[in-house]
Amino acid sequence: MIEIRYASAGDERYWFELDKHLSKKEYSNKILQNQCYIIEEDKKCFGIIRYNLFWDLIPFLNLIYIDPGFHKRGIGRAAMLLWESEMRKLDHKLVMTSTMVEESSQHFYRKLGYKDCGCLIKDFEPFAETMEMFMMKPL
Template identity: 40%
Template sequence: MKIGIATEQDYTFIIDRDKHIPESLVRTKIQEKEIYIIRDSESKVGWMRFGYFWDNIPFMNMLWIDEEYRGQGIGKEIVLLWEENMRQRGFELVMTSSQSNEEAQHFYRKLGYRDAGCLLLDSQPLEVILTKNL
């Protein structure tokens, strides 16, 4: 398994799968090195995308791993890599979120993330906000 920063060649892979971001922003995210791609040999099997909360706290917006590759430690590997990259860039805190009805919140807690609050939007499950000191 190989994890790397997304390039322009990954654009179609991302827009075909990530429906939580406008296509118009994907190229900017790629240029800003805010998307990581997970590869198994030549196949792309997942991605992680981040931005910045309040423009200065790294916030992991999306982590997706194809079903057949889950449970193998890949998610942990990419999160730890991202955290290390953020630490090297001088950040002391990172954030993410998960809907309260998703298993992901438990995954993040196992990696040391702590509940920091929640967000409730109309017709959406409760969104749990998680933070981690680096």
């Protein structure tokens, strides 16, 4: 059975196999704030979710990763719906995420009701990359 639970300090080794962008100090902070989730089946971890608060107000999904061997089983959708439910319980009325324009995840988010709401273009070195699009969904 698929389970989605808050990450703990004991998950650190697994977490950093998948998330190369978060510092260990920030991981500790996120654990305390319940802003990291582990997705597992029969105690075997195969995915993670991480978020923060945009403008210290709006839940912003920074990362959802599901091992490719578990794709096309509805797990990503279930994980997103659980996260959105958790955000409702915390009395949030809106959630956000972003994706690079060339990534197919934008279609996944649109199927879940997210709408395009802007973009970010970083065209200066050494940070230049393709456009990042932002998406929002009312809860």
